[in-house]
Amino acid sequence: MYKVLIVDDEPLIREGLRTIVEWEENGFAVVGVAADGRDALAKAADLEPDLMVVDIRMPGMSGLDLMGAIREKFASAPRFLVLSGHADFEYARQAMAMQADGYILKPVEEDELISALVRIKRTLDEQRAGDVRPPVHDWGRERTAISLLTGEGDRPPKEAMEAFRFGEPPYEAVLIRLQSRGEIDSATYTLIRNRLSDSFEASDKGIVFSLDPYVGLVLAGGDAGLEAAYREIRRACAEAEVDFAAVAGGAVARPEELNRSFRSARDAMKNRFLMDGDRLYRASEAEALAPGAGQAAAPSSDDAASGEKLLLALDIGSGEAAAAWVRETGEAMRASGRSEQEIKAGFARSFTQALAKLEQSRPDVRERSRAFAAEVPKLYEEYRFSGLLSRLTQLAGEMADAFRSYDGDKQVRKMIELIRRNYAENLKLESLAELFGYNSSYLGKLFKNTTGEPFNTYLDKVRIERAKELLEQGMKVYQVAERVGYSNVDYFHVKFRKYVGDSPSSYRKK
Structure with a gap:
């Protein structure tokens, strides 16, 4: 996987870029985001991204200035994909003069972004192909595991495969995705990886690997190994005070077949938004969480009527009715096969429209409406469906309380x-x-x-x-x-x- 750093001064744009495409399917992993050029310059040193997706207009240090600073500071600079909300030829000319790999106008279209990623990945692959094949003594167990899991790069030599084998079959890949409402720093990843290494590698019960954006395990021994893995993952994440999603990709008879287990776990991880917390899912369980998964769900004709129910519930100050609307609407969107981004966007649209109508019809609640409107974008911080419903239920109740304007009359x-x-x-x-x-x-x-x-x-x-x-x-x-x-x-x-x-x-x- 090639590492990506997203740089944009607008929080909604940053979050939207994270979710608009399946980065992993296109060979990339988003390892961090930055709010401006100076923030990106500092993070680039630690994250060493292969690609930076950069907004061209930002306060303080522009995207063009950032590109120049990166090229001066680092001997091996990443590739650059430039974004702009301004159809300005001069910006495009300057970006291309600085050897940017693409220039995309906002709002970013999914197909256009994917096309750019395919093109950039081809360039990175060609660069990597020019690398010298590492000697056998560089084939540690983690490098061997990653090669077997991904099926990419050089095949492990015979000596590396002999050193890799451990335990009794079957073998299985487990992917762990750390989750938080905020950014997760590299120290947290390192802490969890070290705890898992202490538990598994020291006793030769498993092999720990890092494959952005995952920490992972290769286990042997079937169900008993999975039960031990869950306990150790839970303990390590609790110590680091971070949440997680974990998926086991299914057992295979030989290490050479681990790619199948890895692909299954990675595909199932696409449904992590719908997973409950504090458990390790089998790939088949995770895949079953999303009805109609893989099929884009168009907005329903009932969406407008649903939004009216929210408006009326808030207008009369009924917290119970507003909370019921959140639960019913969330379950309806999930059952229709909508993606995480579509669900969040649907809720954001309904709440924003309801608040706008309340502001127009009730001048007495204008300030409160605007204050609540500023809270709506925060729903994008939620990384789990159940957490999203809980947050919105609480927000809807607070809104209803604030808009209730009667004093016991009929x-x-x-x-x-x-x-x-x-x-x-x-x-x-x-x-x-x-x-x-x-x-x-x-x-x-x-x-x-x-x-x-x-x-x-x-x-x-x-x-x-x-x-x-x-x-x-x-x-x-x-x-x-x-x-x-x-x-x-x-x-x-x-x-x-x-x-x-x-x-x-x-x-x-x-």
């Missing part, structure tokens, strides 16, 4: 306020009854007894009054119908004539 009063703020949404008595925790029949009677009108009649009148205002401003009839909540313009005509006694077109001409 539920009908809250319904009236809700209608007047959200008349353009798809409001239904049954949905509101569920949010308020009432039987819909009872809530309908309560509403009519208080207002003197059925729920639907009251909603229609609010919409028609707003429609009259918009028509008086000269807006076209079909635009008004859509603006006040009628998707069918003919139905709007019927309702308008019923309550006004005239057609919308005639009223507009008056």
Whole structure:
């Protein structure tokens, strides 16, 4: 695997670049991110990346300045892939003059990034092919293990294979991916690797290897070896105060077949977002976590209706309804086969849209809406599905508490306020009854007894009054119908004539 350092001053861009493609499938591993040029310059010395993906415009030190500094400081400079949000020929010219391997405009398209990675990997492979074959005495057990696991590079010589063999078959590869909401430094990787080496290599029970972004084990002895591995992985990660995802790739009879076990574990690791914590998965278990895995899931037509439920739950201050929406929506997206990035983006979009609508309809909560909107991007820090739902459930509850604006008055009063703020949404008595925790029949009677009108009649009148205002401003009839909540313009005509006694077109001409 070739090591990649991502450099961008925008947190969302950095996280998006991490997840937009399967780096490992393309021969790369993201070993770190940097928030600006100076941060990248410092990290490059420790991480020694083969490729740096660099934003061209950053505060302090630009991407071009960073490229120049890297080339001056290091004898063997990495390859560079330059990103920019500005379609500026001069930037592209300067980047290419500094021998950048590509120039991609933001927002980055997955296919374009993959094409660039394929091209850059070919260049790196050609560079590596020029290396001198290491002598036999350089073939330690870890180098031999990596060669057998990946199937890449030179084949281990006979002497190295003889020194590699240990224990009794079957053999199995276990991949460990360290996880945290923040960055994991190299010292943490070293600590965990050393603890595993003390447990396995000293007693000849296994071989520890590093293959970015993984720490891994080659084990012998079947299930008993896996049970011991889990205990040691758990203990080492607890000592380092970091979480982990671990997958065993399946047993093989001979060390020469370890590539099959490694590939199986690596493929299953793609589902790590859906894995529960504190356990070691078999590859078959991990692969079964994602229904429809490998099939891109398009946004559902129900997404808009789902977002309306969140808006209404927050607007009435119902923490229970908002939490239920988070759980139901999360499970629906998972069951549809959506990727980690698609799930996070779906939640971010729903919360952002709900907060924007609340800010428009309720000036009294504007500051709180904006404060909560600043919290939404933090959901991208979650590396596990269960952790994401837990964080969003808590956030939704805090929002509902902050937006609750009643002092014990009747539920009908809250319904009236809700209608007047959200008349353009798809409001239904049954949905509101569920949010308020009432039987819909009872809530309908309560509403009519208080207002003197059925729920639907009251909603229609609010919409028609707003429609009259918009028509008086000269807006076209079909635009008004859509603006006040009628998707069918003919139905709007019927309702308008019923309550006004005239057609919308005639009223507009008056």
